[in-house]
Amino acid sequence: MSSQWVIELHGVRTQFGNLVIHEELDLSVAAGEVVALVGGSGSGKTTLLRAIVMLQRPAAGTVRLFGREVWNIGESESFALRRRFGMLFQHGALFSSLTVQENVAVPLAEHTRLSRRQIEEIAEFKIALAGLPAQAADLYPRQLSGGMLKRAALARALALDPSLLFLDEPTAGLDPVSAGAFDELILQLKESLGLTVVMVTHDLDSLWRITDRVAFLGERRVLGYAPMAELSRSEHPLIRQYFQGPRGRAARESAWKPS
Amino acid sequence: MTETTPISPARIEIARDGIRCRGAWTVAGIEGLEGRLALVDWPLGSFTLDGSAIEALDTTGALQLARLLEQLAEQGRAARLVGLAPADQALLELVQERRHEAGQRPPPPVGEGFLAGLGRQSVAHLINARDFLAFIGEVSTVIARTLAQPWRLRGRALLAVIESAGVNALPILALLTFLMGVVIAYQGGQQLKYYGANIFIVELVCLTMLRELAPLLTAIIVAGRTGSAFTAEIGTMRVTEEVDALRTIGISPLEILVLPKLGALLIALPLLALFADFVSVFGGMVMAQFLLGVTFAEFLDRVPQAVSLTSFLIGIGKAPVFAAIIALVGCYQGFQVQGGADSVGRQTTVSVVQSIFLVIVADAFFSVLFGWLGI
Numbered sequence A: 001m002s003s004q005w006v007i008e009l010h011g012v013r014t015q016f017g018n019l020v021i022h023e024e025l026d027l028s029v030a031a032g033e034v035v036a037l038v039g040g041s042g043s044g045k046t047t048l049l050r051a052i053v054m055l056q057r058p059a060a061g062t063v064r065l066f067g068r069e070v071w072n073i074g075e076s077e078s079f080a081l082r083r084r085f086g087m088l089f090q091h092g093a094l095f096s097s098l099t100v101q102e103n104v105a106v107p108l109a110e111h112t113r114l115s116r117r118q119i120e121e122i123a124e125f126k127i128a129l130a131g132l133p134a135q136a137a138d139l140y141p142r143q144l145s146g147g148m149l150k151r152a153a154l155a156r157a158l159a160l161d162p163s164l165l166f167l168d169e170p171t172a173g174l175d176p177v178s179a180g181a182f183d184e185l186i187l188q189l190k191e192s193l194g195l196t197v198v199m200v201t202h203d204l205d206s207l208w209r210i211t212d213r214v215a216f217l218g219e220r221r222v223l224g225y226a227p228m229a230e231l232s233r234s235e236h237p238l239i240r241q242y243f244q245g246p247r248g249r250a251a252r253e254s255a256w257k258p259s
Numbered sequence B: 001m002t003e004t005t006p007i008s009p010a011r012i013e014i015a016r017d018g019i020r021c022r023g024a025w026t027v028a029g030i031e032g033l034e035g036r037l038a039l040v041d042w043p044l045g046s047f048t049l050d051g052s053a054i055e056a057l058d059t060t061g062a063l064q065l066a067r068l069l070e071q072l073a074e075q076g077r078a079a080r081l082v083g084l085a086p087a088d089q090a091l092l093e094l095v096q097e098r099r100h101e102a103g104q105r106p107p108p109p110v111g112e113g114f115l116a117g118l119g120r121q122s123v124a125h126l127i128n129a130r131d132f133l134a135f136i137g138e139v140s141t142v143i144a145r146t147l148a149q150p151w152r153l154r155g156r157a158l159l160a161v162i163e164s165a166g167v168n169a170l171p172i173l174a175l176l177t178f179l180m181g182v183v184i185a186y187q188g189g190q191q192l193k194y195y196g197a198n199i200f201i202v203e204l205v206c207l208t209m210l211r212e213l214a215p216l217l218t219a220i221i222v223a224g225r226t227g228s229a230f231t232a233e234i235g236t237m238r239v240t241e242e243v244d245a246l247r248t249i250g251i252s253p254l255e256i257l258v259l260p261k262l263g264a265l266l267i268a269l270p271l272l273a274l275f276a277d278f279v280s281v282f283g284g285m286v287m288a289q290f291l292l293g294v295t296f297a298e299f300l301d302r303v304p305q306a307v308s309l310t311s312f313l314i315g316i317g318k319a320p321v322f323a324a325i326i327a328l329v330g331c332y333q334g335f336q337v338q339g340g341a342d343s344v345g346r347q348t349t350v351s352v353v354q355s356i357f358l359v360i361v362a363d364a365f366f367s368v369l370f371g372w373l374g375i
Helices: A045-052 A075-082 A100-111 A116-129 A134-138 A146-157 A176-193 A204-210 A237-243 A246-256 B033-038 B059-074 B086-102 B114-148 B155-195 B198-239 B242-249 B253-292 B296-306 B309-335 B341-373
Strands: A005-016 A019-030 A034-039 A060-065 A085-088 A164-168 A196-200 A213-218 A221-226 B011-015 B018-025 B046-050 B054-057 B078-082
Touching: A005 A045, A005 A196, A019 A045, A019 A196, A019 A221, A034 A045, A034 A176, A034 A204, A045 A060, A045 A164, A045 A196, A085 A146, A100 A116, A100 A134, A100 A146, A116 A134, A116 A146, A116 B059, A116 B086, A146 A176, A176 A196, A176 A204, A176 B086, A204 A246, A213 A237, A221 A237, A237 A246, B011 B033, B018 B059, B054 B059, B054 B086, B059 B078, B059 B086, B114 B253, B114 B309, B155 B198, B155 B253, B198 B242, B198 B253, B198 B296, B198 B309, B198 B341, B242 B253, B253 B296, B253 B309, B309 B341
Parallel strands: A034 A196, A034 A213, A085 A164, A164 A196, B018 B046, B018 B054, B046 B078
Antiparallel strands: A005 A019, A005 A060, A213 A221, B011 B018
């Protein structure tokens, strides 16, 4: 039984001790969509992302990826499922004892039976695909700037050619030029590779530029789930507050201008 | 969408009506592709490669295709790839474009020779020694400032370290020094029994333990338990830039991080050594009773004759020196952490090895010094 939904959440509840973060939360993402999770601080964007990528088991509810219920499958199937998505962590989470090249090669060496020469070549290419110069391959994570770090982490997330990509604040901490370039890169990859992308972001420019739909989290559930233009006209007080501030208006105005 | 469908391997098929790419040109499908390509008998001159039978293409597969086309071109064969689906064609073009944009990776640096490595390491050791001296100097100035303004000492932090490095170390220290007393009494007792000099077990146990082994063993345990913790704590704070944050707030990291640790160990280690003295002598007493028939009363009666107060004080007096070595090395190595998590682990190892090494060197130095002075 296959469906068009890549991600389906039903009645998800997450909590830390007595603190309930989400309750009865539903969310679905279709193949080929770019979806952003937004919301105020503490609304549980990253927690929800961690529940989707099988890092944290929700207290209740079901999470389905590619139609499989992720907490109800065996270990081998869960490994197979993990191969099909890539995750870009907020601070890169590159292995600090390995070079960029070796970082990208880790999933390839672990999950494929390709020759070393092929793995090296593929890793070099993924580094190029993420928009890094070839010299960056031999650098260690601590030698990279913030923007390069994100790109290197993206190269590792793309190593196994996943069809689903998770990004946790991909443009946070980047200068506007790098952030814009990163947005373009995601858009280009999405179009040419047919990726489904789920991202957590605060970057209003990214929201206008690259998302198909935006899910606004608040009051423990999804308050609004619509394309950006529609969501920004929402009457809900929390959503209004988020998008109608001076920054939100500026981002919308620039989004309408031809760049 | 199921994982169970078998992946048909990527391959080249030469048929009478043309040359085709078949199978899944994906990361899973290209396993063993190199071997299969080597066996393909390519025609000479120009020909077309039919890509319409490719089942699936991802960037990895597209990379293989791009490389294949390049290789054929290098061999002087003009291959033209036709029939790709539009999306696949776009992907191939993206791959080719990115491949050329990135440029060539510089060749790996040549490894240094034996002499060069020896020289570099020697210089690194010298620089390290100089930096450690500078660190001791900096700590000394902070100590002098704190002595002038005693209210600057962080009492709470000091007590916390005394608890974690001192009180919490008591059980493991008791167990190990008790066993050490048992071992010394057992090994020595065998020889003494042979000569009928049973009562001299008191001299043997008390002198070795009080003067040498109890403080040394205590220092080694504290170096492993607490020195490593100091390095890891300060090192992690360096990685997360907390040390820099302290500096910008206008708090000296040495004052808040190093002084309480140094002060606490200076207090805790002599007390621990005293505790170790008692427990290890008790271990020896138990063994003397079982093995040699020397009762507790006889044993304790002889202790004042067996060991002078000087020997006992020498043992305890070495403890603050060991404490200073452990705290300074532990903190210094913590500040040496650069970069990421792996560096924390490396410096922690260096810290434990260096502090144990220096403690033993200091102990040997004391032995020679006291021998020379005749005490």
